[in-house]
Amino acid sequence: MNNKELAEVIVQNLGGEKNIANLTNCITRLRIDLKSRNNIDLEAIKGYDEVLSVIDQGTIQIVLGPGKVTKVANEIHESTNITVDVEGEEDSSEFDLAEDTKASYKAKQTSSFQQLFRHIGNIFVPIVPGLVASGLMLGIANLILNMADAGLINQSVLESDWYNLLQSIGGLLFGSLGVFVGINTAREFGGTMVLGGIAGLLIYAPVLGDIGTLSLFGLGLSINTGLGGLLGVIIAAYLFTKIEKFVRNRVHDSLDLVLTPLITVMVGALATIIVIQPVAGILMKGITWFLVDIMLETGGVFGGFILSATFLPLVTVGMHQGLIPVHLELIEQFGSTTLLPILAMAGGGQVGAMFAIYLKTNSKRLKNTVASVTPVGILGIGEPLIYGVTLPLGRPFITASLGAGFGGAFLSFFSVGAITVGPSGIVMIPLIADNKYLLYTVGLLISYIGGFALTYLFGFKEEMVNKLYGEAPEQPKQKDTAEAVQNDNKEEETQIKSPMTGMLRPLNELSDEVFANELVGKGIAIQPEEGKLYAPADGTISTIYPTGHAIGITTTDGAEILLHIGLDTVKIEEKVFTLHVSQDDTVEAGQLLCTFDTEAITSQGYDLTSPIVITNSNDYAAITPVEVEHVEAGKELLELK
Known part of the structure; x- marks a missing residue:
């Protein structure tokens, strides 16, 4: 079956x-x-x-x-x-493979800098569908305007209620974007969403521009509407959240509803106007100066190449989301962002690499994977291509990124911009500003060709399929000689080292019926004395669970070992396991695979006894544990015959 x-x-x-x-x-x-x-x-x-x-x-x-x-x-x-x-x-x-790869890269995004960009992504990603819809409506309005200017339709259309309504609805989100960003920021950091919305309203309040100069403590403070942009909104809403939590923890419950929001808004608004707006304004000017003036205007085609070629590495470490407020700031200042189409070429390079891999590989499995992910890549969704194919393969990820650089250089030369944030690929064509649809399409084709050529010539070898799927190359048939027959009849032994230090327990003593009845294989259990799990043999990580509680290794001798830390520990919601390896990694005996918090696990009532099981036990005549009560990590644990 x-x-x-x-x-x-x-x-x-x-x-x-x-x-x-x-x-x-x-x-x-x-x-x-x-x-x-x-x-x-x-x-x-x-x-x-x-x-x-x-x-x-x-x-x-x-x-x-x-x-x-x-x-x-x-x-x-x-x-x-x-x-x-x-x-x-x-x-x-x-x-599947794509999810495993993506999860492993996300697991490595642990620095404060990377966590910051993950927060920014969580703030802006929910808004993107609205930005796309609004941008497309404005794009349709622009198309109607261009057709009227060219005499293709009557100018009276521009004065119709329907045209004005289309423009107005398309601009609604952009006119109130600060409110949504403020609300999402408050939600991301655990504050009251309406207070975050007030922080967004404050940054863009028209009254700030009307006042111009605010007298404070004898000083003339220059203020302006929109100073600091969406970066200022994020910082202000975050500050509102911190103030709210601080006040709530110090006022009586009966006064919380009155005093907490009042103090939050008053103190937060003052800090926003005096400190946050000026500082955020300087930061946004610095970022746009570097990206636009230095990388694009001064760097020209070279700058466009660098930006396109390095964008996907930023994606894998979660930093790409931090550019969304930059795009929106450029749209606010200049009416479009030339940065976004250039970065979108990175996806084109990946699509080109897919075609190259499909033509070169002999693996039906890889061909099927490429065929299934390429259409969504053309439509601008690149994650299946990145995490499912090029990144696990390694070199094609690099050649695809470099190939995309040529498309970025082309768009940089012609200053092709986008009127809103949205998906890349061919779906971005309607979002292109100033009727430069054809130029964007040509740039996308150049990225396809660049990714294809570099990957086909330098990026892919058939041996990489083994790394992607863990498939061993076909072994030559053994010659039918007396020596071969004699070798076949020899009893082979494989030594499995202990992955932990601790007391040994037979599997039949465990409370888990699956392991106790050896349903998934024979082996031994260890009551660990420290929170470290090591590789029991040289091999490849064949299975790795997102929580980190279970890891499968296929040794170089063909043994399939399941290392399961504790019993039912998959149910633990807290992060008690820290992985040090990823799917398909090659490991050596004694290499640290995972660390875990033994105290946190046992304090929640979980049994830390850890089964070490040979899941392909039927391939062996005997699986014999060592005859000791206590074992040190790295010492002999099982003998396979």
């Missing part, structure tokens, strides 16, 4: 998809919550050879084993309307 058929019979014997309230998968099993226990047949599910066990403890657990469980979960998701969540990872319905 294949995975699709197995998925169908599991859903059918659980009463159909409408009876499944929640379905999650961890590294070894599916966990299902049912709406009703009528018309279910667990015994039928147990009867399939592919099912290792079915455990009914309120939540039904169907044990399928590492690798198998993910494939079946994906089949359930694709063939039904059931959302399949990966335990320990929010908003995830699939657990």
Whole structure:
């Protein structure tokens, strides 16, 4: 029975998809919550050879084993309307290579600088659909205006109510953008959203321009509407949130509703006008000066090349979102942003690389992946291309980025701009300013060609497929000689080192039935004495769970080892595991894979006993643990024959 058929019979014997309230998968099993226990047949599910066990403890657990469980979960998701969540990872319905790669890069975004840009992304990304819709409406209005100026339609159209309404609706969001940014900032940092909205209104309040100079403590303070831009809004709304929390913790509950918002707005507004607006104004001028005056005007085509070629590396570390307020500031000042189309060429380079890889590879699996992600890349959604293909392969990511630089240089030479923030690719064409649609299209084609040429010539080799999928190259057939037969009959031994220091326990003593009954393989368990997990042998990281509680390694000798830290620890919501490796990494015996907080785990009542299991146990005649009660990390743990 294949995975699709197995998925169908599991859903059918659980009463159909409408009876499944929640379905999650961890590294070894599916966990299902049912709406009703009528018309279910667990015994039928147990009867399939592919099912290792079915455990009914309120939540039904169907044990399928590492690798198998993910494939079946994906089949359930694709063939039904059931959302399949990966335990320990929010908003995830699939657990594939692209998601693994993306998750591993996000996990590395831990510096304060990178966290800052992630916050900015969380503030602006929810606004982007509105920006696209508003920008397209203004683009349609511009098209009508250009057609009227060219005599293609009657000038009276420009005086119609419908045209004025179209322009007005298109400009609504841009006229109140500060309010939405302020609200999202307050929400991001845990403040009251309406107070964040007031911070946004304050920055763009017309009265500031009317006053011009404000007398404060005998000093003439120069103020102006919009000074500091959206960066000022973010800082002001963040300050409002901090003031609000500070005051709320110090006033009586009965006075909270009155005093907390009043003090927040009064103190926050004063600090915004006196400090935040002038400082944010200087920062925004510095950023736009560097990007526009230095990189684009002074740097010219070279500057455009550099900006396009380096944009995708910024994406992988989460810094690209920090440019959204810069684009919007440029639109506010100049009516369009020339920076955005140049950066959009980075996606074009990735598309070109896809065509090169498709033509060069012999792997049907890679061809299918490329064919599935390329159309969305052309439409301007680049993440599947980046995280699913070029970044895991390595070199194609670099050649695609460099190829995109040529398109960026072309657009820089002709100063092609966009009237709003939105997706890249061909979808950006209607957003291009000053009727330079053809120039943008030519730049996009240049990026395609650049990414294709560099990747085809220098970026891809067939050996990279092994790195992407962990597929070993075909081994030559052994010659049928007496020596070969003798070698085949020899008993081979593989030594597995201990990944932890601690006391040993046999699997049959564990409370988890899956491990205790050796349903996913034979092995041993360790009660760790310190929060460190090391590689037990040389090999490749074949499976890595987002939470960090479970890691799978395929050794160079072919042993498939599951390292599971504690029992049921996937349910822990706090970050207690820190991964030091990623999917498909090559590791050496003794290399640190993960650190974990033993005190935090045990204080929540979780059993820290950690199973070390050989999941392909059937490939071995014997799996023998060492005969000791205590083992040091790096010492012999299991002997495989």
